[in-house]
Amino acid sequence: MSPAKVPVRVDGRQLVLTNLDKVLYPEVGFTKAEVIDYYSRVAPALLPHLEGRPLTVKRYPNGVTGQFFFEKNAPDHTPDWVRRATLPVPGSTKNRDEIDFAVIESLPALVYYANLAALELHVPQWRVSDDGAALPPDTLVFDLDPGAPASIVECCRVALILREVLRADGLTARPKTSGNKGMQLYAEWDGREEPSAYAKRLAQALEKAHRDQVVSVMAKKARPGKVFIDWSQNNPAKTTVAPYSLRAGPRPTVSTPLLWKEVEGCEHPEDLVFTTHDVLARVEEHGDLFGQA
Template identity: 85%
Template sequence: MSAASKVPVRVGGRELTLSNLDKVLYPEFGFTKAEVIDYYSRIAPVLLPHLAGRPLTVKRYPNGVDGMSFFEKNAPEHTPGWVRRARLPVPGSTKDRETIDFAVLDDLPGLVYYANLAALELHVPQWRVDDDGRALPPDTLVFDLDPGPPATIVECCAVALRLREVLADDGLEARPKTSGSKGMQLYAAWDCREEPSAYAKRLAQVLAKEHPGQVVSVMAKKLRPGKVFIDWSQNNPAKTTVAPYSLRARARPTVSTPLLWEEVESCGSPEDLVFTSSDVLARVEEHGDLFHEA
């Protein structure tokens, strides 16, 4: 790497070296690494509260969305010492590790550091760690609505509206967002009334029984064409879900975007709920953080 391709910057009082800023990471859109870093820097005020305290898993695309990619849980060896880490057990790790040193992004310098690594996608669990890095009980419930073609996010919206009613009956307020890919997710603050996966599974099964032509609650692919799979298993403590405001590695720099319920109710086409980075920055300017808990 030539010296010219490295740019020293100061972010939030930290010294960082950015590299290959003109590298195109979204070829179809001509979206560069510099633009990825710019997006994450500008969205940080609403993104960071949803990352704070949560062990981070990233999906990195060093050669862009059309190149090879890899998930990374362990903070890289070259991670600056000022990036917070939490050493956590990972039973059943595919790499035979008993623990992993996760990064925990609480500030802008850490976010920029990861954006410079072409960590396009940011994924977090439904629980946080305390100040000593110990896992806390889950504080969030999530339902991942995944459409089986030819179903689309339009069908997901219909299921989301029914799921909102069921959750409201249990005193839980649902918040919708797009996945930034083809589906969507519903979140609710969780009070640990029971094991979250068991609760989410039960609700998914109820909806699948009530609407067998629209909803499926099991992962079997042969059952999913034309239906919406309610993936309740995302509540497993070992699993992560794409964070609100994270970019996705699609042809366009789409974002997992918090929604107004009015948008869910009126969705008539998949394109109605596709938002790129510039769209999302404009939405935040207009609405603030739609995913902010009341």
């Protein structure tokens, strides 16, 4: 077998890893082998947040400076032991009526996708049943996106306001970085109403009460210096980057669960930038912060 192909056994599954020395993050020399190593080591914290959720990935076969593509349909060569869920996709840009999504629930499946240079893992706010049918949303998400010159510092201030609004409604918010410039707040959803409608109402109320800080509309011209609360991520057709997913920036930054004291104490954007090394150390110290209310 070519040196570029390395057979491995992962939890009893046979895989062939390829081009392990390919540099996927050229600015820091971070290789595909290191991507696979990160996902393998963070798997105990990550997999519960992928379980049951149809997967969308962003693949970067030639690294973060090369061409990338979104992939929802599991590739034809996907091993038969990787779970799939066939789901309708109305309005698909690929003119498909349905897609065979992968559902990543095991370390071998995660390693398989990491070997495809699937750097970013995105999932919806709902799961599928054991027989593959879509279930009602179980998660509420607010995506906080700063408009320059605002940064994650301003996102943190808005997150603290939003945390209290959610708490008053009996919901416990959990924060994480986006791994890029913003952050997200999640809460378990009890199905009291349609989640997008609820999230939109809260975003609009916060905009009205804090017009100097918050905007609830997507228009770019409305966003400079403010934080856009993207409530539309709760649309069942949309996905959000998963906790512990890599992001495809210059460095291997990660969408990182946070302690609320970190949100409260954030004074500089770099305070909340975490790379793979940082995240593995955080998981070692705290466990899965996103699994804790």
